Amino acid sequence: MQRNMIELHAVCRRFGAQLAVNQVSLTVAPGELFGLIGHNGAGKSTLFKLMLGLLAPDSGDILLDGVSIRGASFRDVRRRIGYLPENVVLYDNLSASETLAFYARLKGVPLTACAPLLAEVGLADAAARRVGTYSKGMRQRLGFAQALLGSPQLLLLDEPTTGLDPEGIHDFYRIVEARRAHGCTVILSSHILAEIEQRVDRLAMLAGGKLAAIGSVAELSAGIALPVAVELVSAATHHDTLAASLAAAGFACQTKPHGLSLAIARHDKGRLLAALAPLAATLADVRFIEPTLEAVFLGHRHASIHDTGASA
């Protein structure tokens, strides 16, 4: 069996009375694109720092490519990791070329790698400009180039798309996919599920330092009985007739200014449409609104779903 690129075993980390990471266990397979999602303060950045060995866990263990962060040989593994911190520190008086050369020397990467990387992240034309004149998106691109130095085997990217415009986000994921094509494993965090849910292989949702859920989006959706909201748009003169027909079919609804709204089980969609068919002329629109996983897991749900991923 192929070795996991990352293994977390019941990892805990406190800051004073605050349990920032609470009994987190998960695995990430080589080559996987794995998302960490959670509100502000959920524990995402702390988890990255623990995986890098920058913070020590209070209990539990973390293995990267089979090597414990507590082990003597972890320094060698660290060299194969690219890290983009949430707030990348850049020196305003240096140009992008000088900045990247500085990080390249620190990492022992040949300086010839810098210009192609700046071109890859879309900064070739601004390479000689002082970083102090850069926009937030440009700074983020430069931070990403820094993380890519030395073609790391593992990329840990903390909120990598913060400050990027839609084109920047598109470019970012294109580069991530190119790296993955060469076998790189990528873990990235975000507090916006909508942005990453269609892009990652699997994701973990953190809430209050705990793992609220883990799996592919399809697995997470299938694992919970998500109700579907339905909006029936119609003129006020039809509301009573519609409500009575729905009640007769066993659907409770609420009257709203635009029409009626109700929540139904997914398997009841067909039955609802059948009940509405004779009343089609009274309806201006029928809207099905899918609940977001984010709302379910980060807002209302506290039970956990166990790791069902292939690599588990």
Ligand SMILES: Nc1ncnc2c1ncn2[C@@H]1O[C@H](COP(=O)(O)OP(=O)(O)OP(=O)(O)O)[C@@H](O)[C@H]1O
């Ligand atoms: N160095 C520290 N000292 C004290 N408390 C800390 C420290 N670092 C993190 N925390 C606390 O640990 C919890 C988790 O913080 P963390 O930065 O990991 O969350 P996050 O999910 O990355 O949030 P954000 O999306 O805002 O970056 C928070 O309550 C935070 O206040």
